[in-house]
Structures are given as C-alpha cells and as structure tokens.
Amino acid sequence: MQGISRRHFFGAVCGGCLAVREGFRATPVQAQAGGTAAAAGPVRTSRFGPNDTLGNMNLLTPQKVQEAARLVTQGRAYPMGIVVDRSTPAFPPRSVGVTVLMPGQEGGQTFGNNKMSYVDDMISGWLGVGTQIDTFAHLGVDYTFYNGNKAQDFVRTTGVTKLGVENVPPMVTRGVLVDLAKFKGKPRLDGGELVTADELRQAMQQQNVRVTPGDAVVLHTGWLSTLPENPKRFGDEEPGIDGAGAQLLAGMQPCAVGADTWGVECVPFKDPNVVWQGHQILLAQNGIHILENLDTSALVRDGVSEFMFTLGQPRYRGAVQAIINPVAIR
C-alpha cells in the first residue's frame, strides 16, 4: 500500500526530484497517452484574443473592484501568506533562505554623527516556496503555455520574456472560500484525498458559495495545519481536486483558484500517468492563476466565506512564480 502510493507519488508528481532520488523518469515524451489526459491536446487560443496575456484578469473591471470593496464590512484584514524559511517544505529541489548582515559595521562601527546602524538581507533559493502565485509561464502542455505560447519562444535562462510575474496586474476582486473540510465533516482532509468535481459542486451549493466571473476562489482543506505538525508529510502529499474539478471551476471564470495546500490538486494523483492536469486546465487552457499554500485558517475560524481579495505580487522581471501574501479583507 505504502509502496504503491509512493510509486504513484514519485512516478507522477515530481520532476527534478525523482530523477535525483530514484533515477526514475515519469512517462517520457514518447509515451502514448491513455484515455484520461483530456487536457493534453493543443492549447487553445484565448477567448480574449490571440495576443492576450492576462487571461481572466481581464474580468477585473472597475465594477468588480468596487464590488470587492463593498464586501469590507467588519474592517478585518487577514494575511493569507505563510512564513517561509529554510525549513519550509517545497516541491523538490526547491528551498529558500535569507541571510542577514550589517555591512560596513565590522567591529562596532556606525555611520555619521547620528550613529546610524543598519541591517541588510540577502535571499537565495527558489520562488516556488511557501505561499505562491503560479503565472501562465509556469506550466503548460507539451511546451505550449497559455494562448499558444511555446517555451522556445519565451523561456530564457535570465527570465521569461512573456507571461512573466511582473505583468500580472493587481488582483483586487471578490474572494470566496469553499470549506471542503466542513463539507466532508472533518477538521482536515487527508493526504491523497480527492475532492471530486461532484463533491466540489455539492460543497459550493451546500455552503451557498456562488462564483461570479473574475472572483478568486479559495479552497479550504485544513491541510495546512499539517505543516507545523509534520512538515515532511505535509510536503509529500495533499488533498485536492483533479482535472475535472479544475474544469468545473474554470467554467465559473474565476481569475484565480487557490487552496491551503502546496499544489491545489490531490497528490498522489489517482492516475499516476496524468499529473498536474488541473494546472494545465487552469493556467494553460483557461488563463486562471493558481495560488498555493494560502493560509485560510483564520478566515474559516471566523466563518468568512466572502471577502475582498487583494494581491500585489513582487514584480521580478521574467519570473514565473512569486512568494506572496494576499490579504483578505472583510
């Protein structure tokens, strides 16, 4: 059982890591597709036109922003970003750390008669750690990304030349939260627990969550509470949706889909030969951003299911992800 699930996990999930750990490669390019890989067709042209790079961010009209602001009735702001450090589990081989120093102040020196002292900080590591946004440049189908952009045309070692994180406009919109743990009647879902499209639909119905175009949809599974308890387990698996669930959500036209898990989708995958299909459907086929490791705990504790969602991500030129801290306000 353990053996099987590990095989599923490593066989399917992990790119660089599995190669390193096991000398094993996920289905190579010459593999013949089975019947399940619905998304593995060519990426279609965006309904916003062949030159569009914004996807459903196009739906963030002034009306939408105003609607979002009107949701602020209590005056409470919730940080949805988690704290990241060297020990934060992440998709291998990712990690990140900061180093702090006091430049030019060796031996107790200060600057000026006013004795200025200062601390500076360096960062080194990967951007896909902790709470993060996946841009359309992050994941695609057979080297083709959102709106038909080919890796060969825009992926460069010094940064992507299109679809980069610097181009994502402010995400100010209505946010809605679906409490999947509550729906399933437990404090948190299990690792590898799939929330089917049907269950997702039911949960939303039951909890009266209606998505309107341009919303940010946030799924609460409770899984993030595993992180402090068992970081390794947290990073090895997760509950979540699959391709069908992503398709269901895409039909509702949100600007973003997020969760309190590191990958939104159920891992290990149910079919180990179909990996991150939900990402393909959301990012590549529908122009919908993905938000991972969102801290939903306080929102759920306070019974919040609708809120003003705000996100201004750091604008590194050519990056495909960013470590973020969206703020939910209600």
Place this chain on the structure above:
Amino acid sequence: MQGISRRHFFGAVCGGCLAVREGFRATPVQAQAGGTAAAAGPVRTSRFGPNDTLGNMNLLTPQKVQEAARLVTQGRAYPMGIVVDRSTPAFPPRSVGVTVLMPGQEGGQTFGNNKMSYVDDMISGWLGVGTQIDTFAHLGVDYTFYNGNKAQDFVRTTGVTKLGVENVPPMVTRGVLVDLAKFKGKPRLDGGELVTADELRQAMQQQNVRVTPGDAVVLHTGWLSTLPENPKRFGDEEPGIDGAGAQLLAGMQPCAVGADTWGVECVPFKDPNVVWQGHQILLAQNGIHILENLDTSALVRDGVSEFMFTLGQPRYRGAVQAIINPVAIR
C-alpha cells in the same frame, strides 16, 4: 563642486560600498556628534508599551480598514511596485536576479501522458532592491532599534529573531499622496533637492492633504521617472526630506511613509555627517515603516491624492526588508 557633492555622497550615504570603492569610512563610532544629530540619543520606549513590535501598525483598527475601503469609488487598482531585474540600481552592493529553468525536461521530455511541461525559477541577491519595505529591524541608532531592541539581541546571520518582516501585519489603510513636484512647480525634483519640513507642511496644506493616525503617506517627487532615462543618476542621488521632515510626518502618526525615490530622504545629505536621520526618526523612534521606490506616476496622472492602500509583503522569516508591490485602490 562635483568633488564636494561626491564627497558628501560617499562620505555620508553608503556603508559597504564606499569602503570598497574608496577605502574611506564614514564617521566612525568614536566620532563626536555635532549639534544636528537630534535622533542620536537613546531610542525611546514605544508609546505602545515596552514589548511592542508593531509601532503605528497598532493604529490600523477595524474602523481604519473600513474607512479605507470606503475610499474605493472608481474601482481602479494601481500597482505601486516597479519591475526589478539585474539592472535595477540599488544601494551598493545590492542587486537581485532570477534564473529560469525547466527541471527534469532535458532533451524535450515532458511528464505524464498529459505531457506536462513546467518552468521554475530561482532568485539570488538582496531584498533591498526596487520597491521595498523597511521594517523596524532595518535601521537604528547605535545598534539600538525600535523600542530599544539591541542588534546583539536579535540580529542573527540566519535572520533577525524579532522585528522581522514576517511579523508585519497587512497594511490596509487610508493612503494619501503629497505631490511635491507640483508644489515646486516642476515635473520632478532634482537629485539632492531638499524638501524642508516647512515646504512639506505648505505642500500638504496647499493640496489639502490631511493625515489621520494610521494613514500611509506617499510623497511624489517625480524622481522615479529618472530611472529609465538614467539609472546611474537615479541611484546616485535623490530629492527628499530630512530629519526635520520625518519628525513633522511622525507627529501625524502615519503607519508608513513612502516615496517614489529609493531612500525617501534627500541625498546627498545636506550635512554629510548626519546620514539617514529620517530613517532613524521614522523606524527607530516612532515605529513607522518606510516604503521606497513606490510608483506614483499613474496616481499623479489621474489626480489621485486619497485612496485605499493595501500591502501584503512576502513573509520571509527573519528578513528586514522585502520587495513589495503595494496596491492603491480608489
């Protein structure tokens, strides 16, 4: 003249850099203070109590957040973060860059029958680059920081153990913009142009900008327009306030003071022996965050002087700064 201003610049501004470039050190610890270094006394205990770490962020009450949301009348969101890359000028020796790669996909491989392709990104460099927040752990007086915290007690190579950027709550508040360029009747102030406390007061009066406790105050100088034109010049000097201006603003109890410059203060400093005194007054003496390189151009173009200000900064544990992208909404 050039010689003098360079001397002022290097003598005063720069920590690690000047040492490297010129083997010259700013006034060392044993220097006797002149009369101007008003802030160089001991850092006082916070009015929010001896254990406080939030400073004026304490003023962001639910009422304040609600008030901010009510400022959204047009539904327009403005990103205030600039794009950062390897060429972004920054306080020496700071710089930052990303590297993009496609792990485990050498030779055109993909993952799974659904042919998943993905791009990942690494970051390396310093956090004080581009649009940034200075936390209370960034700068102090003679190794003493906000609320009397000593460097020896909380500065660690792997991250500060107190006052770190991960602890700054969401900054959701009323934002106000003072157009200093307009006040001086020119498109942008000059490098090294001091805006005195009196001028600042007059500008605010003239433009009917009233700061209420907990606001984010943003100063527009037009200086950021120098960046694309002449990056070196942009980074070598800047217009701005001084200690007296900082004191004036501190009296109004904002939660943050920002500008469209890389250091908010006038550089070269008028007295080369008094450096970054405004930072000391805001951060260490008053618990007011500093925001640098804010893109104010679109707000000014649209005549916006009051707006909802939102900032969720990445929560790197133990960092003292972060690259940010605040969103102004109105």
Place this chain on the structure above:
Amino acid sequence: MQGISRRHFFGAVCGGCLAVREGFRATPVQAQAGGTAAAAGPVRTSRFGPNDTLGNMNLLTPQKVQEAARLVTQGRAYPMGIVVDRSTPAFPPRSVGVTVLMPGQEGGQTFGNNKMSYVDDMISGWLGVGTQIDTFAHLGVDYTFYNGNKAQDFVRTTGVTKLGVENVPPMVTRGVLVDLAKFKGKPRLDGGELVTADELRQAMQQQNVRVTPGDAVVLHTGWLSTLPENPKRFGDEEPGIDGAGAQLLAGMQPCAVGADTWGVECVPFKDPNVVWQGHQILLAQNGIHILENLDTSALVRDGVSEFMFTLGQPRYRGAVQAIINPVAIR
C-alpha cells in the same frame, strides 16, 4: 563588417544570452547539417570501454606522474588561475561573486576570553567563470555526451549523476606550452583569429613541442592580456583553434587541452552554423578535458614550454565545471 561579425558571434556562440538579447535562436534542432559538421555524428564508444568515465585521464600512469615530477628543475611554481570577481567577463549569463560577513559579531562582539573574531564568506553565481575546467558532462552532441551518455540519463537539476567534476582524478602530468603568438610573430593574436590545424602543427614543430599521451597541452595566444585592458572585448571574441585543430590535438592523446582564452576555440566561428565543434571533439568524442582562461603569461615570460602540471579541482558533487587554479611547476 561589424554587423557581420556580430551576427556570427550571436548566431553561433551564445545559448541563453542571445535568446534573451535578441529573441534569436541558433540553428534549431530540425536544421539540416551542412558539410562541415564532422563531429555531429553519434558519439562513439570510448576506447577505454563502454563504462569508462575518465577518458584520457586513464593515461596518467605512475610513470607519467614520475616523469612530470622530474620536470621540476628550477623549483618555480606558477599559478595558472586568474582572479575572479563580479566584473570578470564570462559566457552569458554567467557571473559570480562573493559576500563577506562577520557572523554573530554585531556591535563589536567577540567570542570567548581569547576574543576570537572571524570572517566568513558566501558565494553565488556560476561555475563557468574565470579559469575553469570543462568536464565531460559539460558539452556534447545532440544531448549525447562522452561515451554515449544521454542528458536524459544523468543531467539532474541538483547535479549530474555521472561524469561530474567530483570524479575527475588529480591531473598530475607533463605540461607543454605552445606559443601561438610567437609563432605568428606578434604579442597576441586578434579576436576572431583562427589558428588552423596546419598552423598549429607548424608552431609545435617549430617550437619543438612534442605531446606524449596523457600530457596537458596549453596554448598561449596572448589574448588574456586583453582582459584588464578591455574586458568587454575580451569576452566578446577570442582567437583559437577550430574543430580541425581539436582533431589534430586529440590524435596526440593529451589528457587536457587548455588556453589563455575563455573558450579555446576561435570566436566568432568561421562557419556560424558550426559552433563549439572543438569542444565536441575533445570532450565528447575523445575524453579530453578543456581548461579555459589559463594564465600563461609568466610561463611565456620565463620561456617555459615544458613543466609539471598539477590540478586538484574542487569536488562539488554533480557540477559540470569548476573554477580552478592549476599550478605549473618547473
């Protein structure tokens, strides 16, 4: 003229860089080979057997090492490594830098009654900068490397699992220097100046340089003297050999071929559609290491053409290059 040579340079030389700078790609995989690409056939099996990873390092027998030691007659040791720092030109987007700090000593603290003070250092950047060794994992033919190893089988994001720099044995052998500048009767060759195989043969004959199996062959062009004068020019072009010259040298069975240039081969390439063919011939087809940016100036000044060559490269697991400092002793 300039336009043509730039096109040659960018069209041919540069991987990541050209893509970034010009959105231009060198001949893509589907290109039809012209007549010149002699090496672009399948990489052949090593004469040292199908499992060999050492190539001509196999020739470093005890006799060879003893022979090398006997060349030490004057007792002079020459560092062949150049100093590297942030400004060292390198193949784009490579660069490297160190950061120095005094951990845990903020405010003038020391450790213990014996007042220990210490300085530590960080490194960040690329390994192919300055004086460097290219291992067999660095460059190949159509994703195939020395002895038929496929990229897909051993290239991993966290390090190659075969042919890595950690596996290169100590290179202790006879070194010989060919003075190509002297041969051409000038202090240094020009950028883009090809030394044909015939010229190379003549130069060796004229200077009585005989290569015996296992030797390290070092080519002196004088080009390194361009580095302090004009770093940009130094990095934009170089004199050197081509595929035919590499083939000539390979026939002599050296363990390594090096030069006082950043890439050993003539750049811009004479045929812009055939790039780094000499590397393919040496590394992939013949198991001969490449050494770049060797400082040969003192050896030439002292008229040394035969010496004991010693190299112990840093053993980073899974790296494909290393910054080195070989020592020539005579």
Place this chain on the structure above:
Amino acid sequence: MQGISRRHFFGAVCGGCLAVREGFRATPVQAQAGGTAAAAGPVRTSRFGPNDTLGNMNLLTPQKVQEAARLVTQGRAYPMGIVVDRSTPAFPPRSVGVTVLMPGQEGGQTFGNNKMSYVDDMISGWLGVGTQIDTFAHLGVDYTFYNGNKAQDFVRTTGVTKLGVENVPPMVTRGVLVDLAKFKGKPRLDGGELVTADELRQAMQQQNVRVTPGDAVVLHTGWLSTLPENPKRFGDEEPGIDGAGAQLLAGMQPCAVGADTWGVECVPFKDPNVVWQGHQILLAQNGIHILENLDTSALVRDGVSEFMFTLGQPRYRGAVQAIINPVAIR
C-alpha cells in the same frame, strides 16, 4: 554530563549558530579574560616585516619546491579534497549546493548544424564547506588579523581588500603526515578527544616525522571516517589539538597545518571560554594557513608519511576561504 558538554560546545564553538539556536552569546567583548587565553594579546608584527601578507608561504623557496618534487618516487597522486554537496555538514549556518541546467535548450533544441548541447552549473552557499583553506583574513584576535591588520581596514561586504584567498601563492612543498590514530592505538580518535602538545610531540618522534620550515603538516585522526556513518556527529564534535599544540607546530615553521577534521582543534573545547585559540595562533600570530577536512585515508592506508604537497586554490577576489582539493604526490 550531556548538558555540560552541550553547553561547552555551544558556548564555545559556534558563532552565528548559537545565536540563532539558543539566543546565547559566547563571552562578549567586555568579558575579562581568564588566565588561559595566551593568544588574546595584541597580534604581533610578522617576522617577515610589517607589510607582509604571505606569512610562512615566504618559506616556499625554489629549493623547497625542488625538494618536494624529489619526494615523488612512486608516481601516485592522492586527492585530499572530499566531495561536497547540500548534505555536507559544516559550521553553522554554512552549506553549499550546485544547480545544473541546460540554457537555451528548452524543448530539445540544440545549437548549430553540429547539434551542440551543453550543461551549465550555478553554485550558491558558503565557502567554508568541505575541504577548505583558511586564509589569514578568516580569523583573528579582537578584530585584528595577521600582521596587525584590523577588520575595519580590510573587511568589506564585497570581499576583503587584503589577505584574500586570491593572494595565496601556489602551495607546493614537502608534506608530512602524523598518524595520531595509530599513535593512540585505535582506528580513529573520539569526538572531543584532545591530543595534547606532549602527545603530538611524542607521536611525531615515534613516527619519525620531522617538520622542516615551509612544510605542510597533516594530522590524521581518522575522524573523517565518521562523516559517511554519522554526518551529524561528525559535525558536532571532533578530536584535535589545542592552543598549545598549535604553538608547538608553529615553532616548527610549517606553511600550513591541516587535518582530517572540520576544524583541526578539539571540540568541544576543554575550556569553553577559550575558543579556536589554535586558529588564532596559527593564522594571526604565525602566518600559517589551516587546511580542514583533508582526506588522509588513502595516504594512511598506503603508509605514506612524506610526500609532495600541491595546492592551487580557486582565486575568488576577496574571499577568506576556498573549497579546495590539494593533491599529495609520492
């Protein structure tokens, strides 16, 4: 007991780490020295003159180099560098790792008609990991380093401006090995096992190891064999000498002292208030380099106690250490 030894360890050994882990500081600057801190006086002027930066490297005369070469009688070369990777234990918070990628080759592209493929590598981390050289800029007494150099005068964030690793000449000299494990009659010494100066003297006498000026002295404890078995234990403690042993060796005028341990000295220190005194004596007071984590296993296995020692360290400008791979030849 455990409590005591841990206290000794953390109290004494570790700079940045202890601060991070325990909020505890080793004796601060204002501490009054006890009687044991023999080295904690002012650093004396070098016997090679007040401007000397080479220390005992001055003793590497042509005669010395020739003498070393004559020790090559068997033609065997031994790499003394260990393999380093992300998991190599190191003095906190040090670590280092490489990342491998194939720039500009997304989707299976190659360069040119000759289908050039290449792999490149990045490095990020600290230089004091694995087999390393400590330069005179690494460690001193109360901010004073070799020959009276003050940290304030040469330590810069972008690299030291004096005594940096780029200035260490090739270390080509006679090497001698003292087998301390054999002396104590066991395969390896224990963590925390002190080899007193008397024992060191006896061991050298018994094994007929005579040090002549300019030699590289290598101590074999067997401790390195702990590394693969128990990396954590390896890094937490080590057998070694103390200040008195360092003084004994310094009297013999070697150019370097090394060991098969990560710090040469016995850790935990016998007097927790006197830390790394051996380093102070060797580096700061006597101009003798320190070499750590030398792989001596093959030399000991082959019964080698005298050999030609060669080291060309990477020449990073301004670094204070380097990851190295000295080669012993006999």
